[in-house]
Amino acid sequence: MIKNETNRYHPMAMLHDYIHLLKTSVPLFFLFFVLKADSSTWLFTYGRYVLPAGVIFSALYIPWKWYSHTYEILPSSINVSSRLFTTSTRTIPYSKIQQVKRKTTWVHRLIGMTSLTLETSAEGREGSVTFEVLRPSEALLIEQRVQKEKPDPEFETFKEEAVEETSPGDTSPQEEIERVEPEEPASPLGARNTGEKTIHFKPTKVDILKASLVSLSFLAVVPLAGSWLSNAEDLHFENQVNGLFEHILSSIWTITGTLAFLAAAGVVVGIVRTYKKYGRFELASTAERILLTKGAWEQDYLSVEKENVQAVLIEQSLMKRLLGLASLKLVISGENEGEEEVTSLYPFLPVKRAYSVVRDMLPEYRVLKNMDKLPRQALYFRLFRPSWLWMVVTTGLYIFKPAPFHIDLPWWVFSSVLLVVIILSRIQGYLHTLFQMDDTFIQTQTGGFTKTLYLSKRSKVIEVEVSRDYFQQKSGLASLTLINRASPVRETIVEDVPAAFAERLKVWYTCKGHKERAS
Numbered sequence: 407m408i409k410n411e412t413n414r415y416h417p418m419a420m421l422h423d424y425i426h427l428l429k430t431s432v433p434l435f436f437l438f439f440v441l442k443a444d445s446s447t448w449l450f451t452y453g454r455y456v457l458p459a460g461v462i463f464s465a466l467y468i469p470w471k472w473y474s475h476t477y478e479i480l481p482s483s484i485n486v487s488s489r490l491f492t493t494s495t496r497t498i499p500y501s502k503i504q505q506v507k508r509k510t511t512w513v514h515r516l517i518g519m520t521s522l523t524l525e526t527s528a529e530g531r532e533g534s535v536t537f538e539v540l541r542p543s544e545a546l547l548i549e550q551r552v553q554k555e556k557p558d559p560e561f562e563t564f565k566e567e568a569v570e571e572t573s574p575g576d577t578s579p580q581e582e583i584e585r586v587e588p589e590e591p592a593s594p595l596g597a598r599n600t601g602e603k604t605i606h607f608k609p610t611k612v613d614i615l616k617a618s619l620v621s622l623s624f625l626a627v628v629p630l631a632g633s634w635l636s637n638a639e640d641l642h643f644e645n646q647v648n649g650l651f652e653h654i655l656s657s658i659w660t661i662t663g664t665l666a667f668l669a670a671a672g673v674v675v676g677i678v679r680t681y682k683k684y685g686r687f688e689l690a691s692t693a694e695r696i697l698l699t700k701g702a703w704e705q706d707y708l709s710v711e712k713e714n715v716q717a718v719l720i721e722q723s724l725m726k727r728l729l730g731l732a733s734l735k736l737v738i739s740g741e742n743e744g745e746e747e748v749t750s751l752y753p754f755l756p757v758k759r760a761y762s763v764v765r766d767m768l769p770e771y772r773v774l775k776n777m778d779k780l781p782r783q784a785l786y787f788r789l790f791r792p793s794w795l796w797m798v799v800t801t802g803l804y805i806f807k808p809a810p811f812h813i814d815l816p817w818w819v820f821s822s823v824l825l826v827v828i829i830l831s832r833i834q835g836y837l838h839t840l841f842q843m844d845d846t847f848i849q850t851q852t853g854g855f856t857k858t859l860y861l862s863k864r865s866k867v868i869e870v871e872v873s874r875d876y877f878q879q880k881s882g883l884a885s886l887t888l889i890n891r892a893s894p895v896r897e898t899i900v901e902d903v904p905a906a907f908a909e910r911l912k913v914w915y916t917c918k919g920h921k922e923r924a925s
Contacts, residue, residue: 736749846864847863
């Protein structure tokens with residue numbers, strides 16, 4: 407049990423640091439004292455003295471670090487103190503914590519511990535505090551101390567509007583936005599209520615296999631083979647490698663067998679990599695929080711307040727579109743730059759399942775139906791808009807006349823192929839761009855060969871920008887930029903919408919300000 411007093415980290419924190427030191431130092435010792443033992447360059451000559459000294463200093467520093475770092479769990483905040491050469495104390499109020507993350511590596515599992523990270527809305531290193539080694543029960547108690555959610559005022563508006571929704575027989579012109587009726591029998595992937603926590607999705611073995619193929623993880627065998635060949639050269643095994651290649655190329659049977667072996671190895675590597683990342687995956691929620699657990703050997707846990715969800719993104723790459731899969735992501739306030747992957751709930755959901763998960767997990771959000779398409783003049787405008795990429799590439803092809811992969815073709819053939827790809831992408835972008843809004847929500851869909859559906863509430867949009875260049879003014883079109891709070895801010899751009907919709911959007915967003923001032 408956590409008491410309101412100064413706590414020192416668990417002694418296992420020292421063992422954790424020693425194992426980490428061993429992991430990082432052993433490869434360096436192997437490089438300096440085995441692979442490059444005969445090297446006389448200054449880097450390896452002096453490194454053979456600096457490396458042992460650094461490891462000894464780190465080994466002596468670890469106990470002092472454990473002794474000098476403390477933390478205090480208070481009813482409304484957490485104090486983290488460090489007493490090395492100077493004394494510093496950080497105070498993190500629970501009300502400022504946006505996300506709670508737990509990561510359990512194989513080292514943590516070995517010593518029966520876990521790590522806990524508390525994310526705030528601040529940027530940089532001051533935006534989070536990490537407890538590297540904690541008992542799982544202690545991490546859970548700290549998480550329970552975090553402030554509970556505040557009620558969402560727009561949820562009441564949604565509940566009133568939900569009564570007036572259209573009948574179940576209505577269908578959307580977009581197949582992937584079809585509504586899944588509550589009366590349907592629960593599937594193995596359906597949401598299951600286990601007490602206070604509702605489980606929305608747990609992948610089956612078939613899902614993991616499909617995810618490994620879609621993610622192209624099997625291609626990891628290519629860099630692994632390249633790394634093996636490179637190491638073989640460093641260890642002076644060039645003759646053996648050359649002899650192996652000669653044997654493989656000696657007959658059609660050895661070539662076929664080698665290709666089959668590499669294909670099988672690639673599939674196995676892909677499945678293992680995908681299972682390592684998404685094994686034991688669970689997407690669940692409570693009334694106030696979204697809970698995400700993933701990882702077979704090293705577990706990642708994310709707990710985020712539903713109130714901090716700024717927008718919902720459903721993304722489909724070209725391959726995912728062909729297989730009917732989608733990636734479900736959330737834009738979260740307080741998210742640190744470079745950590746977008748943690749908001750990816752599951753990147754290989756069936757499309758209809760992704761929409762039903764949004765509805766079940768975030769009942770205050772709803773996918774709008776009957777989205778509007780771009781006017782026909784937007785297609786003409788996009789087709790005749792100059793492509794700077796094509797012009798720059800064509801100029802380079804004309805000047806240098808390259809022959810990639812020893813393909814001897816005229817330069818204008820490559821230029822023509824690029825032009826066709828750009829035109830097809832613009833046509834796809836025109837067909838995929840959809841938009842709709844009501845009193846509470848705004849929803850857009852954009853993309854070319856890939857497409858992304860964006861859904862947000864008016865209260866979560868912090869800025870709206872409407873722009874019109876000269877040609878758009880003549881064509882009655884406009885470009886929209888919707889900005890949501892994140893770090894960095896999330897910008898959603900929709901080009902060539904009707905000017906009338908842009909004016910409606912400005913009025914829609916202005917009403918937000920009036921309502922906030924009235925409240």
